[in-house]
Amino acid sequence: MPALTGLNLVKNREPIIKAQSGYNIRAIAAKAIFAVLEQRKSLQEVLPEALLKVKEQDKAWLHEMVYGVLRQLPTLQFWLRQLLQSPIKNDARIIEHLLYLGLYQLHFSRVSQYAAVSETVSACQPLKQAHLKNLVNAVLRNFERQSIADKPPEEERVSLNLPKWYYKKLKAAYPDNYQDIAVQQACKPPIWLRVNVRNISATDFAAALSSAQIQFEQDAQMPSTFKLLDNSRINQLPGYEDGWFSVQDKAAQHAAHYLAPQPQETILDACAAPGGKYCHILELQPALQQCIALEVDEIRSKSILENTTRLGLAAPDVRIADANDIARWNSEQRLFDKILLDAPCSATGIIRRHPDILWLRKNQDISNLVSLQAQILDSLWSQLKPGGTLLYATCSILPEENTQQVAAFLARTEDAIAIPLDPTHSGDGSERQILPGESGMDGFYYAKLQKRYP
Incomplete structure (x- = not known):
């Protein structure tokens, strides 16, 4: 039978089913x-x-x-x-x-x-x-x-369900495993939970889930990290209203651990909304001197207050401003011990959660984002104390936003050095690229930088 067109319909003799009452x-x-x-x-x-x-x-x-x-x-x-x-x-x-x-x-x-x-x-x-x-x-x-x-x-990018711009970038960046990455990005992602250890222990939370007959896995390396194995509704899980847990991918949960907040430190969480990493920092270290959440989008910043309230954390110090507009958000001219920069990015590491990214992004967007990331890096570096550390993070898997971005920053910044993400692990590198599906995680990138003393 020939192909059909909306202009020249082929008469079809099969009965048309009438719409049911109500919405369709x-x-x-x-x-x-x-x-x-x-x-x-x-x-x-x-x-x-x-x-x-x-x-x-x-x-x-x-x-x-x-x-x-x-x-x-x-x-x-x-x-x-x-x-x-x-x-x-x-x-x-x-x-x-x-x-x-x-x-x-x-x-x-x-x-x-x-x-x-x-x-x-x-x-x-x-x-x-x-x-x-x-x-x-x-x-x-x-x-x-x-x-x-x-x-x-016949076209490989079609079989991998990728737009042309992303297919080219993915294949160039990962010539040996781009196909596996594409397959992972088309899969339905798991739901990860992060236990709020200030409200309940991981052991007690596991017991509560078991008592409610909810299937889960507790992560061996990160005991406060749980993966749900069924389709339970989040707001109906034990302890939701009491702030026992947050929904956060395992890859994103590394941020607060790599930052390693210590008592009496001053910390800046830049580009903080919706506040998952900010809350995790406060959960790990309640004795901070100050922890500022910086967010340019006023509407998105409201989620930071909602999350801290549900989790029973201290009222957040949220500042609405462009990270590059230092005079607006740091009138105290305070320098920070640690800065978490979860930079604006292509979000190519979380396509499985947000498949619209493939169709809303364009090739030119990446170069624009790279320029913006560099500007924010330079601006925030000036707000770091000598000896302080900046953790650079993106939910991207594109090298120009990650390894290349950090390499370019180190090349132009004399007082910046790369240091191990986790000094407690022997041989741990200064950067880490997590790929989609790795241990069930989203794609994520981390690099840890320290400012030299004069």
Whole structure:
């Protein structure tokens, strides 16, 4: 059967299933996907609004479908091109995104073929594209009849579900294992918890989880780190309201340990929102002289207060300012013993949690971020005491943001030296690149720098 187009429909004789009463969850999902891919909105902006529109029992399904389409987008586009003579354009373009959803359901989900086809067709009505029901029905049925999924794409980046810009960068940076990294980034990530040792011991928290019949693994190297093995809701876990734990990936939990806060130190956590690392610092060392959370985004900074309040920590010293605007946020002209710089970055290490990154980022964004990181590094270095340490961190896996950035900083900064991340471990290096999936972690980078005495 020939490919179909939104302009020249092939008459399909199979019955069209009428939409069920009430909302159509597939229409809501298609709008969310459209908002990311066409309107360039982030999932953090789009998904909460979409979830408000669906029934409680449908929230997990909506989340899985939207994330799944974004993770498999190049494959879905490859399939759809074989089923359409030309893209669907103008006001009807949202139907193309609805078809991505339908194809994903048919091949990757446990949704029955009947439901995937009939309910996706029904979504045309609330999307105000009822005239394209026959098209949607025919495309989805032809996908099955023609065994489209059995024809693998020739282009490797499509089979790896990567955009061109990221495929080139990933292959150049990791020529020996870029394929494995891509596979890991398409996987659903685990949920990691960090025990608030000021409120409960790791042993008691483990006992509470076991008593609630919640499956978990306790990390051998980091006993206060737990990985959930089931789909329990976070706010229903034991001790959530009492501040027993935080949700934080294991890779990010290394930050406070590498910083190693000591009593009476002054510490700056730059780019601090949502406050996970800031709270961890306060949990590890309650006897700090001062700990400032610096954040440029006033809205995001509110999460720092919310987290410290739930965890029962001291009221945070939050300052809203650009890190480069030192006069605005450091009027006391205080120098710090330690600085944590969790720098703005491409977030390529957390793509499995935020697959929209692949489609919202552009190649030029990386060079702009590298310039910004260098500016912030130089600015904050001037706020560090002689003998003090700066921990540079990103959730990126791109060398230009990490190893190359640090090497360039050391080359232009005479009083900066690289020191071991963890001096208690013999032979521990001054930097560490964690790749996605390594021990179940997100991708993350750390480097530890010390300011020489004059």
